Amino acid sequence: MTEMKEQKNASKNKSLGQGVFYRSDDYAGFSKRIIIYFVDVFAILGFCIFFTPTGLSFFYDEFDALMKANLLYAVPVVAFIYLVFIKRTNFGTLGYWLAGVKVVSLEGKRPSVFQMTLRFALLTLGPIHPLIDFIWLAGDKDRQTLRDKIEGTYIVRDWAVPIGQGDITLSKYNLLGFSFFFKEVKRPTI
Numbered sequence: 001m002t003e004m005k006e007q008k009n010a011s012k013n014k015s016l017g018q019g020v021f022y023r024s025d026d027y028a029g030f031s032k033r034i035i036i037y038f039v040d041v042f043a044i045l046g047f048c049i050f051f052t053p054t055g056l057s058f059f060y061d062e063f064d065a066l067m068k069a070n071l072l073y074a075v076p077v078v079a080f081i082y083l084v085f086i087k088r089t090n091f092g093t094l095g096y097w098l099a100g101v102k103v104v105s106l107e108g109k110r111p112s113v114f115q116m117t118l119r120f121a122l123l124t125l126g127p128i129h130p131l132i133d134f135i136w137l138a139g140d141k142d143r144q145t146l147r148d149k150i151e152g153t154y155i156v157r158d159w160a161v162p163i164g165q166g167d168i169t170l171s172k173y174n175l176l177g178f179s180f181f182f183k184e185v186k187r188p189t190i
Helices: 001-011 031-049 053-059 066-085 095-100 113-124 130-139 144-150
Strands: 018-021 101-104 154-155 163-175 179-184
Touching: 018 179, 031 066, 031 095, 031 130, 031 154, 095 101, 095 163, 113 144, 130 144, 144 154, 144 179
Parallel strands: none
Antiparallel strands: 018 163, 101 154, 163 179
């Protein structure tokens, strides 16, 4: 009897907390994620061209090298605001709104600004190429990209409700001779 209690305590000690999981249909799949990606890229570029003073000067003859350089600085700033702060709101980005999805943490809550900042950095600075991210997504049971795996986020339907809870544990993945550990929610075995 005491041995069973020790085993339960040992498994609880390996837990990184409690997380949630959703129905497999509630996770955003490959096609939705591609649409979101392209809609958001065009939204960022469109905003920079049509709504920043530097972008508006693009349509005038006096558009010079300094203005082009300023536009190059505007894109990362607008992208950061859009993909970190706006993406984590209830409305989300234009791509999220059109696809009817939201981003949540493994706990089912809104991700932190830190999580979203690291997710943005992994997208823009690497080392994960978006193509590799989408290839990974196609084979993942929770339809998470590598960025989602690293940061512990899901992209789910707006109205999705968790169907269960489980311990958050570290799962080991081997890829190209490297071992990676990602946080995952363990579903209870039936």
